[in-house]
Amino acid sequence: SAKTVTILPAGVSFDVKPGQSVLEAGLSHGYAMPHSCTVGTCGSCKCKLAEGKIKELTDFAYVLEADELQSGIILTCQSALKSDVTLNIPNFELKQLHPPEDYDGKITKTENLTHDTKKVSILLDRPIWFDAGQYVQLEVEEGLAARSYSFALPPAEDGCREIELFIRQVPGGEFTGMLFDGKLDGKSVKVHGPSGNFWLRDGKGPIICVGGGSGLAPIVSLLEQAAKSPLGRPCIMLFGARTQEDLYCLERIEEIAAKWDGAFTFVPVLSNEPEGSGWTGHTGFVNTVIEQVAAQHLSNETQVYLCGPPPMIDAVTDTVLKLGIVSENIHADKFLDAS
Ligand code: FES
Incomplete structure (x- = not known):
């Protein structure tokens, strides 16, 4: 029969x-x-078993240190219950999310955003509710593994029958190869979601958002949602891309800036813009310009939202920690470009 988990101190x-x-x-x-990860490799679901007995679904010793095992640290993604248990999760956030479900979808439209990124529309069998910043898993019926993509539009009050995702072509990638060859137009897909703990937290401090590559989707979705209500919080949005050609969503960002209650600064940063192109904006990597562009917005109330490839997230996280942002206020959505 079912057993019960109690999470403290949230209760x-x-x-x-x-x-x-x-x-x-x-x-x-x-x-x-x-x-x-949900599969026992990343360690981000670590927490302390305060009371009760669990059954390890896979061996924790791959991820946890000996002293962690000793002191009763467990992985929730690899723990079933043998008795009722109490877990200690100090940073547990009391946020009611929409439980993930399975949906049948159909790819109805694809549109080029840049030379290697498409906007893909998928019609679902029924509306889905989610929080801006979350993602879904897609499974095309060709027997390929599921891939995760963030919602590129903010949620609608009545739910969304049609969802939009930004998908970047991965050189040699099987799934994105088929998509970019038009072989998936009109095809059925299984959609599972919503998932992910990337949403705009309450607060009064400044917001710094950093997106790289196709990691722009959750950031734009989250900011469009936020721009609907007057938050009175300054916002700086950095967009890391290779060249001017790789910048997209610029009109949507302009609209967010126009609606934003208070200061909104958009900072594109290009890492590979050819010399002599006339680009007068920032160059290099996003982490190297944060201090310069966000200096007056760094406080212990500042929240940072990051989405993009893991090396970018790691570099920016290091930088903002050094600039005095507290780790509880850094929210990252790391994606591995799914092939
Ligand atoms: Fe990655 Fe549990 S180890 S979520």
Whole structure:
């Protein structure tokens, strides 16, 4: 029979079915469980077992240090329950999310955003509700592994029947290859979601958003949603790209800036713009210009939202930690460009 998990200090309790992981159960109830990989490799679901017994679904010793194992640290994604348990998760955020579900979808439209990035529209069998910044998993029916992509539009009040994703072509990638050859137009896809703990947190401090490559989708979605209400928080948005040709969504960003209540600064940063192109903006990598462009917005209330390839996220995280941003206020959506 089902056993119960209680999370302290939040005081939240939910049932876990036999054989289900604690993480899976928590997510199915709409709780913002800390996690990333879901398969026992990243360690981001670590927490302390305060009371009760669990069953390891895979060996924790691959990820956890000996002293962590000793002191009762577990991975929620790899723990089923043998008894009712109490877990200690100090940074557990009390946020009600829309539980993920399976949807049948159909690719209805693809449109070029840049030479290697497409906007893909998918019509679902019924509306989906989500928070701006979250993602879905896509499974095309050709037997390829599922891929994760963020919603590129903010949520609608009545849910979204049609969703939009930004998909970047990966050289040699099987799925994106088919998509860019037009072989997936009109095809059925399985959609699972919404997922992810990337959403705009409450607060009064400045917001710094950094997007790289196709990592712009959740940032634009989140800012469009935020621009609907007067938050009174300054915002700086950095967009890291290779060349001017790789910049996209510029009209949408302009609209966000026009609607934003207070100061909104958009800073594109190009790493590979050819000499003599006439580009007068910033060059280099996003992390190297943050201090310069955000100097007056760095406080312990500043929140940072990052989405893009892992090396960019790691570099920016290092930089903002050095600039005094507290780690609880850094929210990252790391994606591996799915082939
Ligand atoms: Fe990555 Fe559990 S979510 S180890």
